[in-house]
Amino acid sequence: MPNIDNLGNVLIRSDLNVPIKNGEITDYYRILKSVEIVKKISNKSRTITFVSHLGRPDGKDLKLSLRPVAVKMSEILDKEVHFIEETYGEKVERQIETSESKIFLLENLRYEKGEIDNDKNFSKQITKPFDSYIFDAFGAAHREHASVVSFGENLKSFQGPLMDKEIKELDKLLKNNESGYSVLLGGAKISDKLNLIEKLLPKVENLMVGGGMCFTLLKALGYEIGKSLLEESFISKAEELLNSDNGQKIILPTDFGVTDSIDSSDRVNIKFSDFKNNHIGIDIGPQTVLDFEKILNKSKNIFWNGPMGIFEKEEFSYGTRKITEAISNLSGYTCVGGGDSVSAINKFSDKKYFNHISTGGGASLEYLEGKKLPGVNKYKSLII
Ligand code: AMP
Numbered sequence: 001m002p003n004i005d006n007l008g009n010v011l012i013r014s015d016l017n018v019p020i021k022n023g024e025i026t027d028y029y030r031i032l033k034s035v036e037i038v039k040k041i042s043n044k045s046r047t048i049t050f051v052s053h054l055g056r057p058d059g060k061d062l063k064l065s066l067r068p069v070a071v072k073m074s075e076i077l078d079k080e081v082h083f084i085e086e087t088y089g090e091k092v093e094r095q096i097e098t099s100e101s102k103i104f105l106l107e108n109l110r111y112e113k114g115e116i117d118n119d120k121n122f123s124k125q126i127t128k129p130f131d132s133y134i135f136d137a138f139g140a141a142h143r144e145h146a147s148v149v150s151f152g153e154n155l156k157s158f159q160g161p162l163m164d165k166e167i168k169e170l171d172k173l174l175k176n177n178e179s180g181y182s183v184l185l186g187g188a189k190i191s192d193k194l195n196l197i198e199k200l201l202p203k204v205e206n207l208m209v210g211g212g213m214c215f216t217l218l219k220a221l222g223y224e225i226g227k228s229l230l231e232e233s234f235i236s237k238a239e240e241l242l243n244s245d246n247g248q249k250i251i252l253p254t255d256f257g258v259t260d261s262i263d264s265s266d267r268v269n270i271k272f273s274d275f276k277n278n279h280i281g282i283d284i285g286p287q288t289v290l291d292f293e294k295i296l297n298k299s300k301n302i303f304w305n306g307p308m309g310i311f312e313k314e315e316f317s318y319g320t321r322k323i324t325e326a327i328s329n330l331s332g333y334t335c336v337g338g339g340d341s342v343s344a345i346n347k348f349s350d351k352k353y354f355n356h357i358s359t360g361g362g363a364s365l366e367y368l369e370g371k372k373l374p375g376v377n378k379y380k381s382l383i384i
Contacts, residue, residue: 004158004382007045008131009096012037012160013147015139015359016052016069016105019343023068027346030139030359031072033162037136038077038103040161041382047096049104049130051087051147053115053140060111070105081105087112088126096129115146123150134382136160139338139360141375142367148375158382162359167376169356170367173303173335179205180300180332184292184323186211187306187340190238191231192365199369201246206295208251210284210308210319217242217252223272226258226279251295255285257309257316265315283309284319293326302330305337305365307344321348328353337364 014034019026038048050073057064070083082101086092087109096104106126109115114122123146127133133155135141140148141163151157173181181204185193190213200207209217212229219225220238241247257267258279269285284292296302304327311320321344327334328349336342336354338361351357358364367373 004041005044007041007156009047009129010041010045010049010132010134011127011130011151011155012048012050012134013137013140013151014050014052014160014162015137016050016066017054017139018069020054020068025068025072027343028072028076029342029351029357031069032076033359034136035073035076037134037161038079041134042102045132047102047104049096049106050081051106051109051126052137053110053147054108055110057108057110064108064110066105066108073103073105077103079103083107088122088128093129109147118144118146118150120146120150120153122146124154127151127154130155133157134160135375135379136162137375138163138166138358138363140363141360142363142371142373144374149378152379157379159377159379160382163376164381166358166360166364166367169335170358170364172333173301174368174370176203176301178300180298182206182208182295182299182302184208184210184296184302184304184327185213185306186308186320188212188229189231190214190216191234192362193306194234194237194241196365196369197241197250201241201244201249204249206251206299207249208292208295210253210288210292210323211306212281213306214252215281217250218272221252224275224277225281226275226277228258228279228281251291253284253288254291255287256281257283257285257318259316262310265313267315282313282316283311284323286318286322289319289322289326292323296326296330296332299330300332302327302332302334303337303368304334305339305341305361307340311340311344311347317347320344324348337361337368 055064070081073081081103087106215225215228308319311317335356
């Protein structure tokens with residue numbers, strides 16, 4: 001086992017990529033989870049420095065600075081988290097060496113091209129002031145970026161506790177051999193999730209699809225979908241899946257909330273057979289909510305990713321709200337895969353009613369596809 005009694009100056013790659021609107025952090029769940037490690041390693045380390053990405057900046061976009069995150073971290077920990085405006089170089093080294101603070105946060109990793117390009121020289125520069133490295137950013141574990149695959153080469157390196165927890169929880173579904181495994185997918189794009197659907201179909205009993213993505217499937221079955229979201233180039237793949245051996249496990253909505261214009265607040269509920277060519281499907285309807293609820297109630301293991309409609313808008317949020325409430329009340333094991341589903345939970349329920357909420361959206365989907373992710377189990381666990 002690697003020695004964890006003396007970590008020296010520690011660098012921790014966390015996933016502090018949180019939504020920020022007008023300088024305000026609108027959901028700080030990832031920060032809350034990430035800073036739990038401080039208490040665990042505080043007496044084993046000289047300094048603790050966090051590093052993360054935030055959004056997808058094109059160069060040094062100050063709107064995507066991690067400074068507000070450092071403020072939030074200080075608030076949660078009730079200790080100063082000293083923000084350093086760089087990611088590497090003399091200034092960083094000097095501050096870590098001389099500051100009275102023990103905890104630091106570096107600036108957005110993605111301000112540096114070297115992160116995305118997995119530049120080894122960049123990795124050497126950034127890891128220079130440190131003795132050990134903890135990779136704890138599940139949300140980035142599916143990327144071949146420098147912090148995921150190269151930082152650890154230069155230091156004594158470990159896998160962090162959040163990574164361990166994600167793997168343990170998602171493995172319950174990945175290695176699931178029990179009957180009663182149901183998956184509910186929503187969100188805008190089917191293109192992001194076709195691979196997942198293909199990989200999950202043989203393993204699950206039911207795969208319910210709502211949100212914008214169900215319309216490409218309905219179109220593939222030959223139904224009128226009006227002006228609803230459609231990804232034309234994926235119709236044939238959708239058709240292939242629907243006609244496959246397990247295609248009958250795909251369960252589609254039978255009624256919808258529709259509108260004539262996304263910008264209006266008008267909504268009517270219609271049966272799927274009553275779609276007109278000017279209709280835009282913006283939510284699942286009440287009958288579909290009941291049908292999905294019935295399946296969810298019978299399920300032992302449930303994975304949910306993606307909203308059932310344009311839930312950001314009150315008038316279009318009915319289906320997502322009802323489904324969020326229904327999953328909150330289930331007795332089976334419930335796992336939620338990040339992103340917009342977590343926003344829906346914050347809006348309509350409470351995270352405490354779910355067994356596991358993944359901190360990684362895309363990464364959790366790729367993991368459940370059965371892919372080997374570059375950042376998963378790369379290092380030995382830091383068992384603390
Ligand atoms: P994704 O990032 O693919 O999970 O998509 C999340 C987004 O899907 C949310 O912002 C929703 O507003 C959007 N969405 C859900 N249902 C629909 C729909 N029927 N039409 C258009 N967008 C939708």
